[in-house]
Amino acid sequence: MVAILLSIALATLDTAIANTALPAIAADLNSSPAASVWVINAYQLAAVATLLPFAALGGVVGHRKVYLGGLMLFVVSSLLCTLAWSLPTLTIARVLQGIGASAIMSVNAALISSIFSHERLGRGLGMNALVVGTSFAAGPTIASLVLSVANWPWLFAINLPIGLFALVFGWNSLPVTKPGTLTFDRLTAVLNVITFGALIFGLSQAAQLGSLSSVLIAMAVFLVAGALMLRREVGHPAPMFPLDLLKRPMFALSALTAFCSFATQGLAFVSLPFFFETVLGRDPVQTGFLMTPWSVVVALIAPVAGRLSDRYPAGLLAGIGLAMLSGGMVSLALMPADPSALEICIRTIFCGLGFGFFQAPNQKAIMTSAPRHRASGASGTVATARLIGQATGAALVALSFGISGEHGPVLALSIGACFAAVGSVASGLRLLTKPVV
Template identity: 60%
Template sequence: MADGMTAGIALPMDGLPPEQRRWATFAIFTAMAMASLDTAIANIALPAIAADLHTTPADVIWVVNVYQIALVATLLPFAALGEIVGHQRIYLGGLVLFTLASVACALAWSLDSLLVARALQGLGASGIMSVNTALVGHVYPKRMLGRGFGHNALVVAISFTLGPTIASGILSVATWPWLFAVNLPFGLIAIVVGMKTLPQTARASHAFDFPGALLAAACMSLLILGISSAAHHAAAPLVIAELIGGLLIGWLLLRRQTGHPAPVLPIDLFRRPMFALSAATAIFTFAVQGLAFVSLPFYFEDILHRSQVETGFLLTPWPLVVAIMAPIAGRLSDRYPAGILGGLGLALLCLGMMLLALLPSEPSVANIVWRMVICGAGFGFFQAPNMKAFMASAPAGRSGGASGMVATARLIGQTTGAALAAFCFGLVGHEGATLALALGAGFAAIGCLLSFSRLAIRAAPVA
C-alpha cells in the first residue's frame, strides 16, 4: 500500500489518485460482496439451522426476515446521517457492526440469540449499502463514474451468482455457523484497508432529524412487513393493518419533513424529474427480478420436473450475463445517456421475460438458457447507467440521500416482485409461474418507457 494512504485524507476535487482508488474500491467492494452474499447464504442454511436449533420452518424463516427488515428500515436514516458525519464513517461503522454480528451469528446457541445477531447484522449491512453508491461516486473521477458503477454492479451480480454455490460448498464440509464465521477475516481486512484509504466526504451543517429517522424506519418496516405478510398468505386483517400503518406513518413523515433542507425521505430529490424517473425505473426493474427469481425455481421443478441441481444451473445464466454486461454498460454510460441505455436494456429484459413465459411444454436446456441470457443481458445493461443517472441528478450535498434511495428502490422492487409472484401462485396454482413471468414482462415494458422518457429531460434539475 502506498505510503500516502493514511487515514484522514481529504477528498480530492475529482476522485482519488489511481493507487489509492484501487485500495479504496477493494474495501468498498469487499464489504458490498459480504452484505450481498449473506442473504443468499442464509436462505440456503435455513433447513440446517432449523434442524440444529430444533425449531420449525415457519419460525426459522425469521432468520431471513429480521435481517431484511433491519436492513430496509434503516437505509434512509443511515444515508441521511452519512451526509452529516461523513459517508466513510457510516460505511466503516456498518462494516465493523456487520463483522462483529457475523461472529455473534456463528456463536448463537438458540433461535432467539441468532435473531438478535441477525438483526444487528442487518443494521451493519444497511450502513454499508446506504452510502455505497455515494462513496463510489467520490472515489472515481467524474469521467469514470459509469465504469465505477459498472464495477459495483459486477460485484453484486457475482455475489448473487456465487452465493448459493459458496453456501452449499461450506455446508458440505462444515456446519452452518461457519457460513457466518467466514465473514471475519474478510471483514477485518476490509476494515483495515478502508480506514487507510476511504476519502473523507463533505459534511452538511444541518442537524440530524431523529424523529424523522424513527418515522422513516417505522414506515419502511411496516410496508415491507405488509408486503412480506401478503406473500406468505398471512391473515388479511394483519396485512391490511401493516400496510395502512405504514402509509399513515409515511403521511406523518411527509408532513414533518416538508421544507427540511435534507429530509430523511428524500422528497426534495423527487422534485427533480431525472431522479424521480430513475427511482421509478429501478423499482419496476427490480420487481421484474423478484418476480423471475421467485417463480422460475417453481416453474423448473414443478412444471418441467427438473432437479434442484438442474434448477440451480438453469438460473445461473441470468446473473452470470449481468456480471459480464455490467462493466460494459458502465463504460458506455460515460458516453451515452442513461435513458437510451436503460431503455434498450429493459426492452431486452421485456423480450426475455415474454420468451420465458411462452416456453414450450418440454423445452431443452439450450432453449431455456438462451432466454435467460437475454434477460441477464437486458438487466445488466440497465443497472450501471441507471445508478449513474440517480447520482448525477442529485446535488453533491445530497449524495447520501440519493445513495440511500438507490438501495431502497432496489429492495422495495425485489420485495414487491416476490410478493406478486406469491400472489400469482395463490391465484392459479402451478400456472402462477407463467402468469408471474408475463407480469414481469409488463413491468419491464413500463420500466422501458420510463427510461426512454428521461431523454426529454434536458435542463438541470430544480434548484
C-alpha cells in the same frame, strides 16, 4: 474502492447464502419452515427500515464514518450469528447484521461518486455491479460447498476474515468527506424506520400468505407513519425521504426505472425455481445450474454497460436493457412444455444481458441527477429502490400462486415482463427530460 467492493460482496453473499442455507438452519435449530423464514425477513426488514436514516446520517457526519461503523457492526453481528444457539438469538443477530449492511449500502454509491470523476463514474458503478452480480451468482454454490463439509454457522464465520480485511483497507484508504451543516432529526428517523419496517413486514406477510388482518394493519401503520414523516419534513432543505430529489423528473424517472427492474428481478428469482421444478420437472441441482447464467451474464455485462454510460445517455442504455429483459421474461413464460437446458439457458442469458445493461447506467443517472450536496439522499434511494422492488416482486409471486395455483409461476413471469416494460418506457422518457441544475 477495494474496501467498498469487498463490503458490497459481503452483503450480497450473505443474502444469497442465508437463502440457500435456510432448510439446514431450520433442521438444526428444530424450527418450522415458517418460523425459520424470519432469519431472512429480520435481515431484510432491518436493512430497508434503516437505509434512508443512515443515508441522512452520512450527509451529516460523513459517508466514511457511516460506512466504517456499518462494516464494524456487520463483522460483530456475523460473529454473533456464528455463535447463535437458537432461532431467536440468530434472528436478533440477523437484525443487527441487516442494520450493518444497511449502513454500508446507504452510502455505497455516494462513496463511489466521491472517488470517481463525473466522466468516469459509470466505470466505478459498473465495477460495483460486477461484484454484486458475481456474489449473487456465487452465493448458492459457496453455501452448498460449505454445507457439504461443515455446519451452517461456518457460513457466517467466513464473513469475519473478509470483513476485517475490508475494515482495515477501508480505514486507510477511504476518502474523508466533510461533515454537513444540518443536524440529524431523530424523530424523523424513527418515523422512517416505522414506515418502511411496516411496509416490508406487510409485504413479507403477503408473500408468506399470512393473515389478511396482519397485512392490513401493517399497511395502515405504513400509511399513517409515512404521512407523519412527510408532514414533518415539509420545507426541510435535505429531507430524509428525498421528496426534493423526486421533484426532479430525471431523478424520479430513474428511481421508478430502478424499482420496476428490481421488482422484475424479484418476481423472476422467486418464481423461476418453482417454474423449473413444478412445471418443467427439473430437480433442485438442475434448477441451480439453470438459474446461474442470469447472474453470471449480469456480472460480465455490467462493466461494459458502465463504460458505455460514460458516453451514451442512461435513458437509452437502460431502456434497451429493460426492453430486452421484458422480452426475455415473456420468452420464459411462453416456454414449450419440454424445453432443453440449452433453450432455458438462452432465455435466462438474454434476461441477464438486459438486466446487466440497465444497472450501472441507471445508478449513474440517479447519482448525477442529484446535486452534489444531496449525494447521501441519492445513494440511499438507489439501495431503497432495489430492496423494496425485490420485496414487492416476492409478494407478487405469492399473489400469483394464490390466483393461479400451479400456473402461478407463469403469471409471475408475465407480471415481471410488464414491470420491465414499464421500466423501459420510464427510462426512455428520460431522453425527453432536461436535467435540473
